[in-house]
Amino acid sequence: MLLAICGFLMLFTILFLLFKSKTLPVVVFITIPVIAAFAAGFSIEEVVSFVEFGISKTSKMAVLFIFSVTFFGVMSDAGMFDGLVNKLVTKAGTNVVAVAIATAIIGIFSHLDGATVTTVLVTVPAMLPIYKKLNIRPHLLLMIVGCGMGVMNLLPWGGPVMREAIVLKMDAGDLWHILLPMQGAGIVATLALAVVMALKEKKFHGAGQVAVVEDAQGAVKLEEVDDEVLRLKRPHLAWVNLGVLLLMLIVLVIDVFPTYFVFMVGCCVALLINYPNMKEQKARMMAHAPAAIDVSSVMLAAGIMVGVLSKSGMLEAMAVPLLHVIPASIAQYLHIIMGIFAFPLGTMLGTDSYFYGLLPLAIEVGKNYQIPGLTMAIAMLVGKNLALLISPLVPATYLGIGLANVELKEHIRYSFLGLWIVGLVMLVFAFFIGIL
Structure with a gap:
């Protein structure tokens, strides 16, 4: 008692x-x-x-967080996601609902492997810049990703289904066949939640109101970027950086090395490719250290x-x-x-x-x-x-x-x-x- x-x-x-x-x-x-x-x-x-x-x-998750945050921070500094973000924003315009639905679809498909950490690492860093540009609170991004992840975690190789199958002493695949209609309903409910919450964000929190400015030639830009941010951009290395990320994702799916080790190596490669100077490397590490240490300590x-x-x-x-x-x-x-x-x-x-x-x-x-x-x-x-x-x-x-x-x-x-x-x-x- x-x-x-x-x-x-x-x-x-x-x-x-x-x-x-x-x-x-x-x-x-x-x-x-x-x-x-x-x-x-x-x-x-x-x-x-x-x-x-x-x-x-x-402890392994804390190590993963330190190096994954630094990796995505360095890649973001170098402008790896700029092309994707600009294309999506151009396609969606200020359509908050379209962005929310896209987030749900990406979250659902990225969780097909059942790996929670991989899903978060794939969806959040890629979609967050779009949310910022459209003035959508990042809370919505986490909610939609969490919902899609929860629904897709009903797959037979998902941890909860496997644990439940062990308790019930039955095959995980057989259990999944029973759950399949519920999973279908959950996917529909996830998309509906994305639409409802996106409309709420638009109505009550001003989502979709993009601040536009004009450059010297009168062309419209999404936002003003300061000189320091532009100095860190490496547009000529965008495809190289995307190739590094793709290779890392393949290694993560194959599950050859521990996830935290993949990001430790990836972080080193990102620094060496984009900022070969040791002084710049140290500056990038220091720039992302507060966020990395704050959450890893928690x-x-x-x-x-x-x-x-x-x-x-x-x-x-x-x-x-x-x-x-x-x-x-x-x-x-x-x-x-x-x-x-x-x-x-x-x-x-x-x-x-x-x-x-x-x-x-x-x-x-x-x-x-x-x-x-x-x-x-x-x-x-x-x-x-x-x-x-x-x-x-x-x-x-x-x-x-x-x-x-x-x-x-x-x-x-x-x-x-x-x-x-x-x-x-x-x-x-x-x-x-x-x-x-």
């Missing part, structure tokens, strides 16, 4: 401090979990083991929270009272209840803890009320998937907000309701076609 109380107090305190901006996220993620672990009665040796486990889970700090939650048994202890407070009169609808609250629960729980901790417990409780394990599993899958890119426990969340330069609390506030609604739409669709 003490373990559950400490776990709930820890999560509520962390969420309160984050949303109220009482202190830096780094401070919150480091101090509160450690205090909670000691309050629960764990020894120094045990707390150290929790910390080491958590850091081991996030990733490492979040690892402590992950370690305490995962290895202390707090999550399991917290799940038991949550499931047992449900009145017997509505227990037969437990799968519906869990499906509705899968999204907020998925936001607060890590993937392994959710599928290997909470899900088996919910299935066992459901069996007492004649709810099949498969039904419970399907109901709980969709919401968790859609919470993928707003969960503070998912490293890719920090990668996304870091690349888009959006605060975590603002990202969650903006995306939470829209993503939850998409999950509920998919759940209702599954109910009407008989999957649930």
